[in-house]
Amino acid sequence: MSACAGTAALGLPGRVRGCLFDMDGVLTRTATVHARAWKSMFDEFLRERAARTGSPFVPFDATADYDRYVDGKERLDGTRSFLRSRGIDLPEGSPDDPRDALTVHALSNRKNDLVQAIIDRDGVDTFPGSVRYVRATRDAGLRRAVVSSSANTVKVLSAAGLTEYFEARIDGVTAQERHLAGKPAPDMYLAGAQALGLKPSEAAVFEDALAGVAAGRAGGFAFVVGVDRAGQADELREHGADIVVTDLSELLETR
Numbered sequence: 001m002s003a004c005a006g007t008a009a010l011g012l013p014g015r016v017r018g019c020l021f022d023m024d025g026v027l028t029r030t031a032t033v034h035a036r037a038w039k040s041m042f043d044e045f046l047r048e049r050a051a052r053t054g055s056p057f058v059p060f061d062a063t064a065d066y067d068r069y070v071d072g073k074e075r076l077d078g079t080r081s082f083l084r085s086r087g088i089d090l091p092e093g094s095p096d097d098p099r100d101a102l103t104v105h106a107l108s109n110r111k112n113d114l115v116q117a118i119i120d121r122d123g124v125d126t127f128p129g130s131v132r133y134v135r136a137t138r139d140a141g142l143r144r145a146v147v148s149s150s151a152n153t154v155k156v157l158s159a160a161g162l163t164e165y166f167e168a169r170i171d172g173v174t175a176q177e178r179h180l181a182g183k184p185a186p187d188m189y190l191a192g193a194q195a196l197g198l199k200p201s202e203a204a205v206f207e208d209a210l211a212g213v214a215a216g217r218a219g220g221f222a223f224v225v226g227v228d229r230a231g232q233a234d235e236l237r238e239h240g241a242d243i244v245v246t247d248l249s250e251l252l253e254t255r
């Protein structure tokens with residue numbers, strides 16, 4: 001099947017020749033894993049801080065704080081963004097800080113330990129509708145890349161059995177290596193399109209995070225699909241989604 005013949009059946013405009021998929025929350029059920037790990041790490045930090053300063057302990061909200069400040073962003077950006085929202089200023093520190101240091105890097109490392117432990121223990125579940133959709137894009141001859149802020153992308157794709165579906169990967173590791181600005185900047189998605197040999201006007205973006213749909217909008221991509229896993233359809237549209245679905249299978253002509 002040619003790409004053109006396939007795009008309508010995939011719910012995509014005819015100009016689309018490739019798909020750029022976010023991973024956590026779009027392909028894999030790992031957004032909730034991240035949210036739990038962020039909450040555990042920040043609550044421990046906030047509780048200790050409250051006890052030290054005599055101020056009230058206000059826990060991290062795994063829905064509201066996660067969606068607004070952390071979801072879709074690179075780990076260090078997520079840490080900085082949430083701390084800023086609470087008016088907390090910590091030194092950056094460095095990647096090899098001890099876990100109990102009060103630095104942006106140490107808190108981020110603690111959160112990563114928790115995520116990796118959960119993945120190692122429980123494995124990774126996929127969204128079956130997303131897997132069907134990715135297969136359909138492959139069968140239609142569209143190019144496919146994963147564009148994820150996570151530095152654990154290789155590990156998660158492998159645990160989920162999805163590695164073989166993607167021709168290119170731009171993730172938290174490649175972003176660091178190439179000094180790409182993180183989402184909501186469009187740079188990672190632009191790099192994903194480039195890796196597939198496509199212009200932004202030929203590629204569709206699939207995202208569940210507000211920062212991610214904003215990146216798709218900022219990059220001038222052909223189509224931005226918002227995947228609503230958290231009851232935030234209006235916010236996804238406001239941040240840049242052209243269409244919002246609750247499952248990628250909704251885009252398929254024959255479901």
Ligand SMILES: O=P(O)(O)OC[C@H]1O[C@@H](O)[C@H](O)[C@@H](O)[C@@H]1O
Nearest residue numbers: 024034071072075149150151152
């Ligand atoms: O800590 P990691 O695995 O590098 O992931 C960073 C971020 O990656 C994004 O994909 C997730 O939406 C965030 O929740 C996560 O915090």
